[in-house]
Amino acid sequence: MATDKRCLRVAEFIRQEAARVLQRLDNSHNQFFTITRVKVKKDLKSAIIYFSVLGGEEEKNETLSYLEEVSSYLRREIGKGMHIRYIPELYFRFDPSIEGSARIAELLKMAKK
Numbered sequence: 162m163a164t165d166k167r168c169l170r171v172a173e174f175i176r177q178e179a180a181r182v183l184q185r186l187d188n189s190h191n192q193f194f195t196i197t198r199v200k201v202k203k204d205l206k207s208a209i210i211y212f213s214v215l216g217g218e219e220e221k222n223e224t225l226s227y228l229e230e231v232s233s234y235l236r237r238e239i240g241k242g243m244h245i246r247y248i249p250e251l252y253f254r255f256d257p258s259i260e261g262s263a264r265i266a267e268l269l270k271m272a273k274k
Contacts, residue, residue: 162203172199175208175249178239186231194224197256201249208249211256221255228253 163171176199183196194214201208214224228235232251240248 163201163205168201168203168205171205171243171245171249172201172208174243175199175201175210175239175251178242179210179235179251182235182238183231186234195259197259205245206247206249207252209252209254211254213256213259225253225255 176196179199180196194212196210197213198211199208200211210228212224212228214220232253236248236251239251
């Protein structure tokens with residue numbers, strides 16, 4: 162089992178590399194999304210990549226489909242720069258924290274009026 166510090170380092174590396182690789186890919190669906198954070202399991206065999214996207218449910222589902230479609234390529238590219246025994250399996254989840262923050266800001270703005 163990896164230490165918490167190592168898990169954090171691996172997660173940050175995956176976040177940076179995923180963002181770099183995805184930026185280079187031709188996104189034919191024209192999704193505009195952001196990789197917000199990555200959580201890596203203690204055994205370093207799987208990682209959950211959280212993303213944020215502007216728009217409704219349709220945009221979230223399209224982005225999730227796109228990310229799942231390119232996940233094997235993404236895993237392979239991330240693995241080129243990692244020096245660990247197993248390259249983590251990648252899973253994708255929508256990160257609702259950005260929407261929550263925007264909603265709170267909107268409520269605060271309404272309260273000031």
